[in-house]
Amino acid sequence: MPAIVATLAWAAMLSLFAGPAVAADFPAIELQTTSNDALDGVLRAALNAPELERAADGAATRGWQPAVEAERHRLEELMRGQGYLHARIEMPDAADDAGSPDKIALRPIAGPLFRVGMVEVDGLEGVATDAVRDDVSLQMMEAVGKPARGDLLATLEDEVLWRLRTASYPFVRVTGRALQPIPGQALATARIVVEPGALARFGAVAYSGLVGLKQDELSRLQPFKQGDPYDPDMLERFREALLGHPSVKNVRVRLPQAVDADGLLQLRAEVEEQNLRADDATGGYRTGLVAAVSALAALAIRQVSVASLRPGRSRWPLWLEVVPVLLLAAAFYLIAQRMLLLAFPS
Structure with missing residues (x-):
């Protein structure tokens, strides 16, 4: 099988600054190819030469095995993040007293590419309405059949967070995530655990930084009333309306850390006015x-x-x-x- 050799030009540079013994104590890394050209390209680009270079600098005292083993595990996690959930990288054994070999060959074994067979979102029971749960479930179903990649899982997280925030849960957060292989199949379950937090409604808006402007003038720009369900789109419209005022230079609308006893969000708008020189x-x-x-x-x-x-x-x-x-x-x-x-x- 042809091999892709990570050319370690840094080893020659190290020999100039740290002496020839340092470069000789650390082996070159050879990354063998798989049958997947795209995956090979990802692995080549991800080979952490700077980290190995730092490890080579201390190879005389710590040995080369820990650094190469850490790099092997990191590349394995990278392959699993590409959807190859059973991926592994084999490396030949070498005894500590055998000295440093000239070259270490890492052999990636990708295994099957897993696809999403099921999406589970835990934490919605008894909190979100049926309409919200149906909306989240419908969006999650669009991921079925796609490669079980880490970036797909991140996209699903963003979708869940956005839909729950739009449903008036501004403090929702993800507490767990995983891609779990389904036994006997090249399919995986994408599992996301959320903590929705409190249902919120808009409260009053307190303004700071006003000099020439009046609070009543800015309050007329609010597209919501006190008691309306929280909506991040409405909050963004409010910020844009404030920025559109000819006397406003910049504005920041801050949310509190939690709702008050009445379930209201007491907002704060920090306004910076235009100053005439x-x-x-x-x-x-x-x-x-x-x-x-x-x-x-x-x-x-x-x-x-x-x-x-x-x-x-x-x-x-x-x-x-x-x-x-x-x-x-x-x-x-x-x-x-x-x-x-x-x-x-x-």
Whole structure:
């Protein structure tokens, strides 16, 4: 069988820094192939050369066997996480007094690829409603027939947690997880144990960090009322609504550690307001002042030039009458706005 040799270039480097005896005391690792190219690629990428390099540095005092044995067990767990639940890696025995071999061959034996035959979620009895249990069970059934991989189990955990949080259990947590082979078949049971925690409803929202904003103004942005069932989507909508306020720079909505005696979540919204810098206000003030001076100059020119109008005309065209008025209105608005923002920053 062809072999994939993990080229240990680090051994040569170690010989430069730690002396030739260190590299000679630690064997090279040869990882043999399986019949599965994808699995071989995973194993090659996972071979922990840096950890073996550190082990080689202390091989003279601790020996090479513990480090290689630990690497063998780690690769076995990796193969099981890929769905090969009966996977093992064989390594030839070597006596302690036999010295360090030049090369150690690790032989992966994958065994059958297990698929999910059943999904069990424990901990829902008497807590979640029938509709919630049916929703969780329906989602879990979609995993049946898929390879019994560790990442699939993690996905199932996330699905269970999300569905229970959406069902008003914000403190749900996973307390156990396992992929258990079904005897006599290449099938496994994916088992997840949850602790739902307390059923929760929205309580009041306390605001902190307010300077120019008023609590009543922000309370109108709440998409829920006190006593409504807890919903993480509703909470996210509330956070986005607060961020959408023109005077809010940042916000963080915090949940308490537990519900109160009435089953309510007393929320806390930490608000950071937009602060107007002094130079921004000064710049706006100057802009308004320039506009005001321009408008006043236009009005003065108009009054002076009335006498120079052509015979038969006693006033300027209408658009020349309107422009100075608009300039004055815009100037006074800008000046008043900036002065208020300087007096009451928000």
